[in-house]
Amino acid sequence: MNTNPIIALDLSSKAEVVNFLQQFNEPLFVKVGMELYYQEGPEIIKVIKEMGHDIFLDLKLHDIPNTVKSAMKGLAKLGVNLVNVHAAGGSAMMKAAMEGLVEGTPEGQERPALIAVTQLTSTTEEQMQQEQNIQTSLDASVLNYAILANSAGLDGVVCSVLEAKVIAEACGDEFFKVTPGIRLAGGEAHDQKRVATPQFAKSEGSTQIVVGRAITKAENPVSAYATVNQLWGGNQ
Numbered sequence: 600m601n602t603n604p605i606i607a608l609d610l611s612s613k614a615e616v617v618n619f620l621q622q623f624n625e626p627l628f629v630k631v632g633m634e635l636y637y638q639e640g641p642e643i644i645k646v647i648k649e650m651g652h653d654i655f656l657d658l659k660l661h662d663i664p665n666t667v668k669s670a671m672k673g674l675a676k677l678g679v680n681l682v683n684v685h686a687a688g689g690s691a692m693m694k695a696a697m698e699g700l701v702e703g704t705p706e707g708q709e710r711p712a713l714i715a716v717t718q719l720t721s722t723t724e725e726q727m728q729q730e731q732n733i734q735t736s737l738d739a740s741v742l743n744y745a746i747l748a749n750s751a752g753l754d755g756v757v758c759s760v761l762e763a764k765v766i767a768e769a770c771g772d773e774f775f776k777v778t779p780g781i782r783l784a785g786g787e788a789h790d791q792k793r794v795a796t797p798q799f800a801k802s803e804g805s806t807q808i809v810v811g812r813a814i815t816k817a818e819n820p821v822s823a824y825a826t827v828n829q830l831w832g833g834n835q
């Protein structure tokens with residue numbers, strides 16, 4: 600899979616997206632999340648693909664297996680590169696998601712990679728223990744979800760950089776460790792709790808990084824992207 604930094608397009612309209620993307624002179628890997636997809640629908644995928652960019656459609660599906668399977672069948676037709684579910688939906692749901700993708704991918708088209716969100720990077724260990732009533736360490740919970748996703752046949756997980764190494768040990772280097780919560784040194788964390796720099800992500804074995812506000816809210820997004828890309832190690 601493309602190893603360019605994935606730019607999270609957390610923008611609310613097609614016009615904003617087109618304006619933003621027109622500043623760049625190279626093919627990018629971008630993430631369309633709930634904010635954008637729920638405003639603009641599948642049309643936004645078409646627009647971005649026509650501009651020549653790869654897409655991570657981040658809708659974090661989490662429902663009963665049958666519903667997730669049907670939804671994934673539909674998403675497979677959009678021709679995106681990467682989609683996700685919540686590992687908390689369980690292994691039957693994750694397997695159903697994969698079945699939906701396999702069945703829904705048109706002939707001659709590549710199946711989108713499928714990854715599972717483990718513990719959101721906005722979650723602390725304390726919150727997890729108190730609110731989700733998971734009485735283990737955050738690392739152990741993330742690892743548990745990663746192993747579950749791997750056994751269900753998924754291509755990887757979303758986790759923070761802090762858990763990437765232990766997941767690589769358990770699930771292998773090829774298993775995707777897509778890591779959001781990326782900040783340049785000294786950058787504001789905002790609502791993220793488990794953050795790391797692009798350099799650290801690289802050294803811990805992240806396979807992809809997801810970067811939103813550090814690029815989209817920068818005074819000069821093109822130069823912020825170049826900085827992130829350089830620290831991350833370019834398109835390895």
Ligand SMILES: O=C(O)c1cc(=O)[nH]c(=O)n1[C@@H]1O[C@H](COP(=O)(O)O)[C@@H](O)[C@H]1O
Nearest residue numbers: 607657718719720757779780809810811812
């Ligand atoms: O699945 C995701 O992409 C995701 C999972 C997670 O645990 N944490 C997380 O921040 N994300 C997404 O990654 C992006 C991070 O954005 P910034 O914090 O602005 O860099 C957002 O679009 C989130 O929706």
